[in-house]
Amino acid sequence: xxxxxxxxxxxxxxxxxxxxxxxxxxxxxxxxxxxxxxxxxxxxxxxxxxxxxxxxxxxxxxxxxxxxxxxxxxxxxxxxxxxxxxxxxxxxxxxxxxxxxxxxxxxxxxxxxxxxxxxxxxxxxxxxxxxxxxxxxxxxxxxxxxxxxxxxxxxxxxxxxxxxxxxxxxxxxxxxxxxxxxxxxxxxxxxxxxxxxxxxxxxxxxxx
Amino acid sequence: xxxxxxxxxxxxxxxxxxxxxxxxxxxxxxxxxxxxxxxxxxxxxxxxxxxxxxxxxxxxxxxxxxxxxxxxxxxxxxxxxxxxxxxxxxxxxxxxxxxxxxxxxxxxxxxxxxxxxxxxxxxxxxxxxxxxxxxxxxxxxxxxxxxxxxxxxxxxxxxxxxxxxxxxxxxxxxxxxxxxxxxxxxxxxxxxxxxxxxxxxxxxxxxxxxxxxxx
Numbered sequence: 001x002x003x004x005x006x007x008x009x010x011x012x013x014x015x016x017x018x019x020x021x022x023x024x025x026x027x028x029x030x031x032x033x034x035x036x037x038x039x040x041x042x043x044x045x046x047x048x049x050x051x052x053x054x055x056x057x058x059x060x061x062x063x064x065x066x067x068x069x070x071x072x073x074x075x076x077x078x079x080x081x082x083x084x085x086x087x088x089x090x091x092x093x094x095x096x097x098x099x100x101x102x103x104x105x106x107x108x109x110x111x112x113x114x115x116x117x118x119x120x121x122x123x124x125x126x127x128x129x130x131x132x133x134x135x136x137x138x139x140x141x142x143x144x145x146x147x148x149x150x151x152x153x154x155x156x157x158x159x160x161x162x163x164x165x166x167x168x169x170x171x172x173x174x175x176x177x178x179x180x181x182x183x184x185x186x187x188x189x190x191x192x193x194x195x196x197x198x199x200x201x202x203x204x205x206x207x208x
Numbered sequence: 209x210x211x212x213x214x215x216x217x218x219x220x221x222x223x224x225x226x227x228x229x230x231x232x233x234x235x236x237x238x239x240x241x242x243x244x245x246x247x248x249x250x251x252x253x254x255x256x257x258x259x260x261x262x263x264x265x266x267x268x269x270x271x272x273x274x275x276x277x278x279x280x281x282x283x284x285x286x287x288x289x290x291x292x293x294x295x296x297x298x299x300x301x302x303x304x305x306x307x308x309x310x311x312x313x314x315x316x317x318x319x320x321x322x323x324x325x326x327x328x329x330x331x332x333x334x335x336x337x338x339x340x341x342x343x344x345x346x347x348x349x350x351x352x353x354x355x356x357x358x359x360x361x362x363x364x365x366x367x368x369x370x371x372x373x374x375x376x377x378x379x380x381x382x383x384x385x386x387x388x389x390x391x392x393x394x395x396x397x398x399x400x401x402x403x404x405x406x407x408x409x410x411x412x413x414x415x416x417x418x419x420x421x422x423x
Binding site (some may be wrong): 044046050086103104116117118171189197200204 | 222236240268277
């Protein structure tokens, strides 16, 4: 068995992950997660799964709790989200999304499904792609770079813009209700989102 | 094919956040089938959401959660086999997969040359989602809207005072809009329409159409 001395080392063929050599807690920039997911896809690696579970399940639960879900329901759905990661590991494409983004979309789709009884349209398309093979170093660099840029852009948003973005993602409220709660016109909510998006877009320019 | 009319940023964001209502999501998914350009902003917003997920505070899981998950993955034999989705066509067009998955109801003729097919899974009163077909050159009587409405043209074209919309175009209509859509002369027009509430028809014909279409 290979061991990894200095993570993040997610390049090329991901070695089997040994828990003792893997950092607990938050990874720097999420660079290790694609290797974990690849290890699940290839070897059904349970240790890699445990790492992902420890980090993501509590965050997914936290995300779901923001939609006023019962803690027990949120717990079950967080569990289901991570089991979906296990089942669909082969479909994860690090060139398209970071692990956090992929896991967010799985949690979102499950939440939508439970809430309204119809699948989020993307839940149907995520299997449609060609199965990804082991991630190439280039892909991971791109995905990590994109994530870093996204993070930078979000952190640099003025408070009023950051607030409408946060409310849009973490509250099941239409924009009209967000406007009401903040005591601003609907047009202002929309223009703040537009400004926030411009920032995000220009931050991502050049990173495909 | 050029697509001229796209969803607003707010609508794209709501789709990425999973907070767009079911019907509007189906209409938007249909648009995405035509429009690659609109997938980019959705991917960017999803990236932002992933980043925000990372920064959320942990919410402690039950003590045995991991053990339970490990037990369950042991039962799972790799990824489930993908079912080959059926691809029924409607008037020669491929229907968006999400729409097929949601299920489409029976065809109901509501006037000469005009029919609709409901999408019950995305119609919770007063909201309704349906496919509407107008024969070439057919017109929907002048009407207003009880709430916002999102439309994706799947086939043909229609026009109203705001412009002409062709296959792939996405139109957002607000409460204040009153219009009289007219199908293009080149052939039938089929749209997926997601309304927050039923249209406000004017006049006797409107009332008649509404009573036929209702339910």
